[in-house]
Amino acid sequence: MKQYFKNLESGLSAAIQNGQSSPRKLYALEIARLGARLYSGVDMVSWCGIYAPFEILNAMGVTSCFVEFIGAMVASTGTVGPMIEETDHIGYSSDACSYHRAVTGAAIKGLMPVPAFLVGSTSPCTGGVAVIENLAAHFKKPLYLLQIPQDFTENNIRYLASQFRDMAAFIKKSTGVVLDNAALTTSVKNSNRARELLLEIYRLAASRPSPVSSKDLANFGIVLSLLFGTEEAVRLAESYRDEFSRRVQAGKSGVPKEKIRLLWIQNRIQFKHPIETMLADEYGAAIVCDELNDVTWDPIDPDDPYEGIARRCLSIPFNGTIENRVKHLQKLAKDYAIDGAINPCNWGCRQGTGARGLIEEGLKKVGVPVLNLEVDCVDSRKFTEGQFRTRIEAFMEMLDQRPSPWSQG
């Protein structure tokens, strides 16, 4: 793994220096750098839940990462099979999420760096917390658990903010690393700057035609959150903003002859697969929006960062009831003038796909049909192209024949 990330980093750096730069290459480079730090054996590492406050962790100089990142990495590199088989051997049910099984398998195989501590979060999913607890037991390292309340209320915001303060104290106690207030202020300012750029990026992405090709922003929002607080996040976001601005000004669409605009629900499929290319080449269909690519929070007050970060956490529509998520999806559908949505229904994800029916109904209400693909987004061994091709083709043929739900009024 260490060597893999190093090679990736040097390969991408060389390509970028040779003038072959693109936002997506810079994005890949940041992933490679994060991977290299995680596996350096030198940096202090923390395995986290998805809602961990990365501004604070980055300000403390801890290389932090949610564990699902590793699941996605082994899927994208095609090495997921042996990891998941490892969990079969210990009787980890195949009904579980493959992100989590892959991470567990990697830990058993000794392919996960030993963290200094772990920070779990009760949102977005129950399975994820359980895996963090298992890893804490496996590595015998201290664990802090963030309880994310469901509703956006002042009482809940205060409770979560106080946990962030406790977490910093816990890290100090576990590792001796102290949170420097000036560093936190800088981190929050960087995060707010990245937020502004994200707003611009998503506004540009919603243009007609969209400057986004289907792969440009895959996994973007969630991975960028790992870099919140850093200058790298700002630079990466600037590069996307600039590129999309250029494309919009030139009237250039991400997918040539854009005909169909798609919304991708939840996470992308992480291993190599032909769906995105097939959508673009055969149907002129572009995934112009991902559910996880949005800014739902206000700028964080640098004088009260804990509360501001808590407000952000509770603003994320994956929190709370499904009503939040459905309303958010409806808003995205309208903002981006979406023709149809694809829900990959990741196998084993109770949080993401448990509400399949309610999501489908909610989007139908605003005239957006949903294609539910029953797919495992991580375990490539379960993927057979033929099975999905027929469904996708039928869905695209249907979309092709109906007017955009947003064309009138």
Add this chain to the structure above:
Amino acid sequence: MYYLGIDIGSLSCDAVLIDRDEQVRATSVVPTGARNREAIARVTDDVIRSSGITRKEIRATVSTGYGRDRVEDRASAVTEITCHARGIKAVIPETRVLIDIGGQDSKAILLDQNGKVVDFAMNDKCAAGTGRFLEAMARALQVDIDEMSRLDAGAAGTQTISSMCTVFAESEVVSLIAEGAPVKEIVHGLNRAIASRTLSFVKRIAQNLTGIPISMSGGVARNTGVVRALNAALGCTVSVPQLPDTVGALGAALIARERDALGNRA
């Protein structure tokens, strides 16, 4: 004085008749079919006829297999896990891990030095990796099930069957045929898929397999291709008894004999 063991599986119904010295006097294997009572009567008649004894000379019958409660004149019903363990102990005494792949179940059974069951793992409800799975694949390949067991010879291992769900694997096989993949490669891929699935059961009951004698029973043990794939996956040679189908029925007969000797209600 004789003891009868009957194993009513989903695909085949097997009977083994032993004498008081635990020597096998007759065996019979017939397809279970739709009516298991008829199959039970047939195998019983078979072993009586071929051993030349009378029905009255059978002192006790123990039944096993999923239809074990359908044998009317049984002294008791014992699960196939216990019976296969007892049976393999008689034919391959050194066995410590027994893999039993039958028509609708596949199991791994861990035995102690005395042949007693210490732990076991079974497949879920679905037929993945079982005899039924192989039957469906043979159908998709349009080959005889016995023929299929030899068809992997000389395969280079170029095909992987990723799906273990019978329905999806069948469509995967169909599309491989359509793509013109050689049959031997497809069969080889299927065998490896079964082996990998079985390996996960085995690992669940025995983490370290070094030097552990492993045997295999059940109808699928006659499929030499699957056994070869298992050997590769487990990194050792799996012992297969001469009559792998009848290990369960033999175990049942031996249990009938033991319980009689102990003076228990057999």
Add this chain to the structure above:
Amino acid sequence: MQQDKEYVGFACAYTPLALIHAAGFIPYRVLPMGDFPDRAGLVLHDNLCPHVKRILDRAMDNNLPALRGMVFMNSCDSMRRLYDAWQRERPDIESAIIDLPMTMDDPAVHFFSSELERLAGILKSWDGETVSEDKLAASMAQYDRIGRSFARLRKDAGNGTLGMGAGALQGLYNQASMQAPEDTIELLEKNTASPPPGAAGMGGVPVFIFGNILPNPEAFDLFESCGARVVGDDLCTGSRLFTELSSSPGDDITSRYAGALLRRRPCARTMDVRNPGSFAAGIIEQAKNSGALGVIGHTAKFCDPYIARIPHLRQKLREAGLPFIMLEGDCTLRSIGQQRTRIEAFIEMLR
């Protein structure tokens, strides 16, 4: 039965029954039992907790008593989805979801206490009574009394002197979860006062059962018919729901109640952050104390909190020398019946 009071439904063993009762309602557990069309998968997803799906099926089939409201606990992803779907399918029955922390530390207890206060307000808005300190204390005492009566029955089961089968005991748990505590106290004290002679199931192999949802008395009858004697359980629909609460420190009764509820024997979702992985030790300790020769795990399928903890528990049970079998069901009798061979083989192995 207390005719004048209305029912408030619940579906999780962490539900504050005493609080609901103190607000003038009868807590009624909506059990995933009965025969109704399978429709929940369309509203939610097929690969979702069958406990949740069966409850939703029941609600969609109108197979419920008159409920004034329904209280959900934010215990896991599946429960959240049930709350979501409930609002769509049964808007006529008001519902609330209460946050349930995953840890037992003081800030978590404090937060849970504020959630209980919020629930008291919601119950009031459902035409309930104001929950006073005295009323809550009285209701807690009643549920503790029930917990003690059940503890006696469980002890008898462990000693092999229970005058009924494990299925009948489960029937009592079910009944107790659907009626007023006053009625349960009367029922149980009659039952424990004069145990019928000639204990049932005495000869079986002692086993300990843990898991989540297993309310069907038929399942316990099946265990016994396979030669097992259930000498202890750790189930959401069994002992975990009816156990006397330990006292917990706190300035007021609500925070003491919150602490006691959170700190009682945990289901797999609740953890002790200072001691990750301690779930396994808890099960092993209980199993050993019960005198069981083997441990049966039985969970409703797709339960992520259990799924993730089973491998570690399996390893720890092996180290402790306790044979273990893991079963999964879908909250139907059919799925329980399909386990017969495994259970029988397990008991044959233990003999």
